[in-house]
Amino acid sequence: MSSPDEDFWGEADADGMRVRWLSDPARSSLRGRRLRRHMPATAADSGAWPDGWRTIARIWLKDARTEHTIRRDTLLRRAGAEHTNDALRLIRHLVEIGQLGVEERRAAHGWTAVGWHFVDPTGLRRTLGMEEPGASHRAWQALRAQPLDDDDLRDAAANLDEQPPRTAIARFGLLQALQRWRQAGRARSVATRRDFAYFARGDTKAISHAEWAWLDALIDVAADGIGAHQAILLMAGRMSLLGADGRIDCAALSGIVGIAADSLATLRAIENPPERWLVVENRSAFDHLARRLPRGSAALWLPGYPPLWWREVVGRLLVQAPAEAWIACDPDPDGILIAIQAGTVWREHGLAWQAWQMAPEQLAGLPHHRPLSARDKALAEQLLTTELPPALRALLDWIRDHNQKGEQEALFLPSPHVPTGPGT
Template identity: 40%
Template sequence: MIDELLRTLGAHGVRATPLRGRSASHRRLLLHRDEPAPDAERMVGGWPSEQRELALDWLRAQAPVRRWATLTRLAGNARMGRVFRLIEDLLAAGWAELEVRREPRRGWEPWELRWRDRQKLETLLGRPDPDVLQDRMTALRRWQFADPRLPALADSLADRPQQHALRRLELLHALDRWLREGRQGTRRQFAQFARGDTKAVGESEWQWLDETLGLSTLGIDAHTPGLWLRAPLRLHLPGGSIDLALLPDVVALTPATVAQVDRIDASIGCWRVVENRTSFEQAARAHGARDGVLWLPGFAPTWWREAVATLLRHATAPLLVACDPDPAGVRIALAIASLWQSAGLPWEPWRMGPEDLRALPRHKPLGDYDRAELERLRGLALPSTLAALVDAMAEAGIKGEQEGLRFD
């Protein structure tokens, strides 16, 4: 195959320059053009799609030299028929050089491929220019997020590959617009909003958003949401009243139901907002007969904040907020506390001190997002309890979940 390739390439201006071998019986040649072909760029435009895909696979690693064994492995059996056609086109256009070797009693064999202008070739094949990507990254990092959850998540992308980081950073800015406009919808509706295609958000991206922020807290859900609570309240609506004090357990109210409330009869000691669902149910059983106990589904979505603001207008009481003792939990607690601060009401963290973190039976190590969020939280004026928790997490390099604490 190489002997035939050597004969063919001579007609395209490709020279075979001898290289020093290990001995007289070991021969090496470098197949190359002295200058790129005048129509090198046009030639790439005529490559079939399968050949373009194979070239991009070979270019994926940043190494300037690729061993032949690596190239054939990347091609696989299904694409081996295209390998020599691609090699011929790369050499004929001057995009690469190929070293071939001849051992005693054997024919010429490919050894390694050396790229000449890989960045330009990548651009011609449809991979964005790194300088263009960097300019786009710089511009996106200058734009401020309206939602306080997103800056630290954007910071956690700093060490990721450029294209990966850019794609996710663009997704975060689309998410910021979605949240700012108070939108609700399914995964497909968000994907259409963010990227103009209902299937354009990949499964790994959905998992990333769900694990770090929680999709339901972003207004991305397939079902009607519900405000879960237990409280001694009588809600008055245009069509009648709902006496929650009669219920022995937790109940969910839809946002549309809460929006109809025009008056509440209540006498509660405080509002207790709890993030973890198991901890919420424990707190509701212990305190729900005299206090208002609300389940907080992570970062509060717009509908949840609006529903709670309605309750708070009619049933004012201080806040005790309990979130996971982790960086996201501190940020969530601050966001919820802002509702009470806007109403001129006091608030305190509940079971969110450094001693609560240390008392947990299990801990998790801090991730990239956690460390980025801790740095941002340290720049805020935090209540003493939360400031101490932030310091404890940073010093120990750990975080936890409130499910390991008692709320009765």
């Protein structure tokens, strides 16, 4: 049974072409017009086409509509003069498989082609992996309606209204990622652009220079803990780090040592390794600890939520100097989650870790407390659903029961001490 469309078409000629008249076929006139095409159409195997054909087809199909006539000169001009031969071969191929119909007019010397039309441009676009005309604009409008919490993010989004839809979609995604970054408390960390790119798109190099320039012009990303410069690992101890081209004697420097994260990629060994790694989040607390470091221990500054660079560098240290960790973070919901994430680095290397200076009685004994924010409360409820070490579960219960949190700096004054057991 023929389709309704086929009912308008005549029988196939010797070349397999069928005719649909646009004028009265009974009248012999130089104004005669007709459409010719192979029917039924055969699906295009664009994967087998030469690269040049696929390039030309994408240009033609970008805004092609069903049975909308396109002049021959227009098709060739869009393909480019240097691709004329490929364009003519592609036209012939598309006609042969019924994906391109030809409009003809009667001339003094017979019928002549005046234009072509795509029979199924949607299907061709699908085989070429193209989106439909206007799809990006519609997707951008839908995305633009999604809310952003902060004024600077909303202002940056307004700037995108003047951008091409695909650019706007990609950059709005960065604003959404920055919003998630803030909601997750990552502004409390010291991260690199590679860290944010990994957070936003799952690839440390996925944000282009142009996108960073756009973000820098509109957003103070440094205020969100995202640095443009080389990450520096702060540490203290009596060990010596041996690399491919030299050594760093931390003991000789007596105090805090800052080492570019990338320089530790060539770490080969650690002499006089520590028996214990003391990991401290609060920078002032770390400074106090580094000046009075207990014998047999080394200290690492934890820059808030452990960024990718920190996890990688500390992992290299643990390969050469495996030892347990005592981790001290601010006694608040974020601090609990930060400690867990930092402890994961030790667990992944088969090493033990424990919370340090994070006992409920230590929080209770602080001279100053602050009430929990709405975000603190939400994070505390989220932590309740996870498996926590007993010491951190006890701290979380105290925080929720008293609706209070604190900062760890006071716990390291006037002098730090090494506890005799976990949770103290």
